[in-house]
Amino acid sequence: SAVISQKPSRDICQRGTSLTIQCQVDSQVTMMFWYRQQPGQSLTLIATANQGSEATYESGFVIDKFPISRPNLTFSTLTVSNMSPEDSSIYLCSVVESFYEQYFGPGTRLTVT
Amino acid sequence: AQKITQTQPGMFVQEKEAVTLDCTYDTSDQSYGLFWYKQPSSGEMIFLIYQGSYDEQNATEGRYSLNFQKARKSANLVISASQLGDSAMYFCAMREVTGANSKLTFGKGITLSVRP
Numbered sequence: 001s002a003v004i005s006q007k008p009s010r011d012i013c014q015r016g017t018s019l020t021i022q023c024q025v026d027s028q029v030t031m032m033f034w035y036r037q038q039p040g041q042s043l044t045l046i047a048t049a050n051q052g053s054e055a056t057y058e059s060g061f062v063i064d065k066f067p068i069s070r071p072n073l074t075f076s077t078l079t080v081s082n083m084s085p086e087d088s089s090i091y092l093c094s095v096v097e098s099f100y101e102q103y104f105g106p107g108t109r110l111t112v113t
Numbered sequence: 114a115q116k117i118t119q120t121q122p123g124m125f126v127q128e129k130e131a132v133t134l135d136c137t138y139d140t141s142d143q144s145y146g147l148f149w150y151k152q153p154s155s156g157e158m159i160f161l162i163y164q165g166s167y168d169e170q171n172a173t174e175g176r177y178s179l180n181f182q183k184a185r186k187s188a189n190l191v192i193s194a195s196q197l198g199d200s201a202m203y204f205c206a207m208r209e210v211t212g213a214n215s216k217l218t219f220g221k222g223i224t225l226s227v228r229p
Contacts, residue, residue, distance in 0.1 A: 001160075031215065033216075037156075041221075042204065042219045042220065042221045042222055043158075043204070043219045045216055045217075048216075090156045092158060094158075094217075096215065099146060099208065099210075099215070100146050100148075100163045100165060101160075101163075102148070102160070102208075102217055103160060104150075104157065104158035104159075104160075105157075106155075106156070106157045107156040107157055107158070109156055
């Protein structure tokens with residue numbers, strides 16, 4: 001299975017600032033996703049990170065708030081912009097290797113004060 | 114309509130005993146996949162087991178097995194010989210094949226606590 005790393009693993013940020021989360025995969029993957037998990041909640045898909053083109057956002061998520069880059073098949077970044085306490089969550093990068101194989105990175109635990 | 118339902122608020126099991134975590138799903142697709150993930154307090158999502166809608170046998174992976182009842186649309190996870198390290202959140206998820214849609218939809222999760 002793909003090995004996925006994320007940086008940073010956790011951070012505490014001031015409201016109004018931005019944080020960029022990096023996701024690195026040890027193999028080339030076509031499909032890469034970003035998820036958010038608010039405290040005590042399930043996972044919610046933010047967007048599909050498309051290589052070489054704009055990300056595809058889910059309902060309720062917009063590019064201005066969560067810009068995503070995917071410069072190649074092994075790397076992606078998610079920026080959480082103009083943060084508020086409601087953005088305090090775990091952010092998870094995920095890759096699909098086949099229909100029955102989807103793996104997640106270790107997550108970035110973000111606290112906004 | 115909710116696609117994945119996990120209604121058990123929290124489960125407790127004695128170490129070395131077996132436990133069943135419930136999951137029901139809703140889909141009109143004939144082809145779909147069901148997944149279970151474990152999330153310890155560290156936050157990572159660990160893939161446990163997969164069941165395809167056309168699989169005739171229940172999936173097994175070590176101490177994990179999936180009790181798949183297609184007609185009832187249920188995919189319960191059975192953990193045998195529970196260990197203290199099994200204490201975590203457990204999420205059921207489904208991937209449908211509808212056009213280009215290949216997203217995982219997650220249930221709300223179940224907290225499992227293993228007692229020594």
